[in-house]
Structures are given as C-alpha cells and as structure tokens.
Amino acid sequence: MKKILLLIPFLFAGLSSCDTLNQVAQTTIQQYGNPSQLEMSNGLKQALEIGTAQSADQLSAVDGFFKNAAVKILFPPEAQKVESTLRSIGLGKLADNVILSLNRAAEDAASQAKPIFVNAIKQMTIQDVTNILLGQQDAATQYFRRTTTAQLAANFRPVIQTSLNKVGATKYYGDAAAAYNRIPLVTKINPNITDYVTQKAIDGLFVVIAREELNIRQNISARTTPLLQKVFGYYDRNKR
Template sequence: MKKILLLIPFIFVGFSSCDTLNQVAQSTVQQYGNPSQLEISNGLKQALELGTDKSSDQLSAVDGFFKNAAVKILFPPEAQKVESTLRSIGLGKLADNVILSLNRAAEDAAGQAKPIFINAIKQMTLQDVTNILLGRQDAATQYFKRTTTQQLSASFKPVIQNSLSKVGATRYYSDAAAAYNRIPLVTKVNPNISDYVTQKAIDGLFVVIAQEELNIRQNLSARTTPLLQKVFGYYDRNKR
C-alpha cells in the first residue's frame, strides 16, 4: 500500500500547460458562462485600453526607451559609421550624448499616444473586435498599426523636434555628424535626425503593445477582472 501511495503524486506529471489552460477555460465557462457580443466588445476594449495605457506609461517614464534593450534608439543605420569613427578618435562621450538624447526625445513623445489609442478603440466595430479577439496573437497590435500610425507620427513629430532641441539632441547629433563629415574621404551624412527618432519611437511603442497583448492572451493572472476572465476564457476555447 505504501508503494502505491508514493506513486500517486507522479500521476499528474503528464499534464501539459495546454491541459491546464483548457481546465481553467472550462472552469471559467462554469463560473461565468459564455460572453455576449456586448461583453466581448467591452472586455476586449477594456483589455486594449489597459494595455495601451501601460505601454505608454512605461515608455514615457525616464529611461523607458533608454534602458529597454528591445526599443532603445541607437544611431541610424546610415550613421553607424559615424558612431564607430567618433569612438575611435576619442569622441565616445559625444556619441553617448547623442544616443541618450534620442531616447529622451522618444520618452517625451510616448505620453502623447494615449488619446490616439483611446480614439482607435472607440472606433472599433463588432467585426473588428471579433477579428482581433480570435485572430493572430498580435491582431490588436496590427489593428493599431493600421489605424493610428499616421496620427501618432503627426502627434509625435513636433514633440520630438522640441525635445531634441530641449535635451540637446539636435546639437549633439549635428555636432557628431559635422565632426564625422570633416573626416577626409567619408560619405557625408544628413545631420537632421527628427524623422528617424519619430519612426523609432512609434516602432518601440508597438513592440511594447505587442508584448502586453501577448501577456493577456497567455497569462491568466493578467486577466484582472471578471469580464476579462470571461471574455479571454472564451478566447482560450475558440482561438485559431
């Protein structure tokens, strides 16, 4: 009898995370039932508002870009030779100042994203909601890219231009480009940096939104309200 009892704890080793997720999904059905169309719409919009708010807050904080390796803004590809050359001739501090100031400008702009995302969420149709909920794991991120990129660019650019001047990025980058351009026989680089930083700030925002979207799709603990649990339990049962 003792030997049999010792084996019992190991019976459950074969269960996969998928099994666990299915069990939780079934439990959610029993507890909450299937969501109505209105609940699906409200639940998804609630999740997206929470996710975009968190992403904007995270990136608009000091070091939100600068200390996040996934979104940190570096020298433009065409100017990477500028950086390596400056460092090789003892101007590493100037290169460091450029990188820091580019990221500070993006951090200044990121807070402008919230009302743009809220407006995009309000404009969602029931078909949009269904396609996002039951679509690919980045379906919401792709929706935001389609519907907000133009507005984000228009909103971010003046903030970034102002910030680049405020934190000295325009001067630092212009100084770096000028120092590089004075080196004999190099290909000259454009000292204007604002368009590049605007695009990288938007790209970084979507990287973090995609992370938040994946989190709520996969992490049960991220479903912090009964409505989210009900709607994403439905997602667990019906995802493609």
Template sequence: MKKLLLLIPLFLIFTTGCDTLSQVAQTTIQQAGNPSTVEIASALKQALEQGTDKSSNQLSATNGFFGNAAVKILFPPEAKKVESTLRTIGLASLADNVILSLNRAAEDAAAEAKPIFVNAIKQMTIQDVTNILLGSQDAATQYFERTTTQQLAAKFKPVVETSLNKVGATKYYSEAATAYNKVPLVSKINPDISDYVTQKAIDGLFYEIAKEELNIRQNISARTTPLMQKVFSYADRTKLRK
C-alpha cells in the same frame, strides 16, 4: 398543515410568469456559457486600454527607452560609421550624448500616445472586436498599427523636435554629423535626425503593446477583471476547437 406549507413554494414556481422564468434561465445560461457580443466588446476594450496604457506609461518614464535594450534607440544604420569614427577619434562622450538625447526625445513623445489609442478603441466595430479576439496573437497590435500610425507620427514629430532641441540632441547629432563629414573620404550624412527618432518611438511603442497583448492572451493572471477572464477564456476554448 406542514404538507400545505411545503407545497406553497412549488405552487409559486408553477404560477410564476413564463416570461420571468425564461429571463432567469437565459441570464443563468449566459453567465455560465458563452459571453454576449456586448461582453466581448467591453472586455476587449478593457484589455486594449490596459495594454496601451501600460506600454505608454512604461516608455514615457525616465529611461523607458534608454533603459530598455529591446527598444533603445541607437545611431541610425546609415550613421553607424559616424559613431565608430567618433569613438575612434576620441569623441566617445559626444556619441554617448547623442544616444541618450535620442532616447529622451522618444520618452517625451510616448506620453502623447494615450489619447490616440483611446480614440482608436472607441472607433472599433463589432467586426474589429471579433477579428481581434479570435485572431492572431498580435491582432490587436496590427489593428493599432493600421489605425494609429499616421496619427502617432503627426503627434510625435513636433514633440520629438521640441525634445531634441530641449535636451540638445539636435545640437549633439549635428555636431557628430559635422565632425564625421569632415573625415576625409567618408560619405556625407544628413544631420537631421527627427524623422528617425519619431519612427523608432512608434516602433518601440508597438513592440511593448504586442508584448502586453501576448501576456494577456497567454496568462490568466494578466486578465485583471472578471469580464476579461470570462471573454478571454471563451477565446481560449474557441481556438482550441479549431
């Protein structure tokens, strides 16, 4: 009787439909082996959402630009003489106000980036996903630069202009430019600063996204979901074999 009971499980295994066994085997292999195309796409989108969300949140916070030496906005290169001249003639506080207000405008603009990145992620093709996952260390950042720069500029420009006016940047910079233009024998500069701040805000955003992308690619602890861990581990193995 005991032998008969032991044989029942074996009988059930051998009489189970071949299709069912095949499905179980395939699921096991897939879980243990390479990720599916759907898994790769989902994991990469998770990573991109994590990176862009984190970058946007950091830069849109107070001192997100002003307190970050890597992206802090200073006087435009063509206006460096403006700053040094203002400081020389006792108008250092005006120069400081210009710099602070430029960064405050960029911080306001950064908050507008999220929906643009979300839309770009939704529009990704399977080929985009593969190229990004197995591409260079900044492949995702390059993708965003190609697909969102124009939209970001259109979205950021009015926000920057509003913010510059709100915090007095337009006034401060115009005063600075006017004061500088009065200095004898200097080359006159354009007092309009909004285009410059818009571009610097976009540059700072991509800088932070690239940094977070590298973090996810290089540090397992930055891969915050099981799916991200599986897919990026697969990418690590694939790159090692090349």
C-alpha cells in the same frame, strides 16, 4: 538521445500550460457562460485600454526607452559608421550624448500616445473585435498599426523635435554629423534626425504593446476582472 531527453521536460511544460488554459477556460465558461457580443466588445476594449496605457506609461518614464534593450534607439543604420569613427578618434562621449538624447526625446513623445489609442479603441466595430479576439496573437497590435500610425507620427514629430532641441539632441547629433563630415573622403550624412527618432519611437511603442497583448492572451493572472476572465476564457476555448 541525450538531446531528446533534455527536450522532454520542456514539451511537457508546454502541454501543461495549454492544459491549464483549457481547464481554466472550461471553468470560466461554466461559471460565467459564453460572453455576449456586447461583453466581448467591452472586455476586449477594456483589455486594450489597460495594455496600451501601460505601454505608454512604461515608455514615457525616464529610461523607458534608454534602458530597454528591445526598443533603445541607437544611431541610424546609415550613421553607425559615424559612431564607430567618433569613438575611434576619442569622441565617445559625444556619441553617448547623441544616443541618450534620442531616447529622451522618444520618452517625451510616448506620453502623447494614450488618447490616440483610446480613440482607435472607441472606433472599433463588432467585426474588428471578433477579428482581434479570435485572430492571431498580435491581431490587436496590427490593428493599432493600421489605424494609429499616421496620427502617432503627426503627434510625435513636433514633440520629438521640441525634445531634441530641449535635451540637446539636435546639437549633439549635428555636432556628431559635422565632426564626421569633416573627415576626409567620407560620404556625408544628413544631420537631421527628427524623422528617424519619430519612427523608432512608434516602432518601440508597438513592440511593447505586442508584449502586453501576448501577456493577456497567455497569462491568466493578467485577466484582472471577471469580464476579462469571461471574454478571454472564451478566447482560450475558441482560439485557432
């Protein structure tokens, strides 16, 4: 009984949030009317340009990856025993340098993302817009995964390779792998880290984009223009 009583405020809070969105949607429709197809397209594209730009800016800043626990890049799964072994034999600083340099490389690469997303947004059809606007809460993120991942990988990889060399990650990871591989009876690991960091940088970018998408779908204050208010008011009223 006590657990049920504790849950009641949270249930009412959820209802209140839904009621607020519905009330705002009704007011927005009354004020602006239903959006045309062109307005839906322009409004969604405006929201996506803002969200992807903010995501790229956030991650390309110093510590954008390194101090964000949700996207921080650690040793590859197959090399985690390398890290624990290095730390156990007094080489913790080497392991720390590897992790920092992997994240610095991803931060350098994230700055390349904006034009790729802008191009994907320009290529959207009216059907894409409708599917995204009235689809699942991560529909835009999934669209970007389908349409940009290959180009992101192609653009990120050389930047990451250069950055890994610049900040010493290639050396640090190579040193870590070499130190580990010298330990008797261990399974040797590949000292090449570029492809792993490239994939983790792309994964981290989509984590942040998904958060931005959810924010504008659920947070009224994130709709900073009349067009966004009109289009997402329509979304609130028609969401599945």
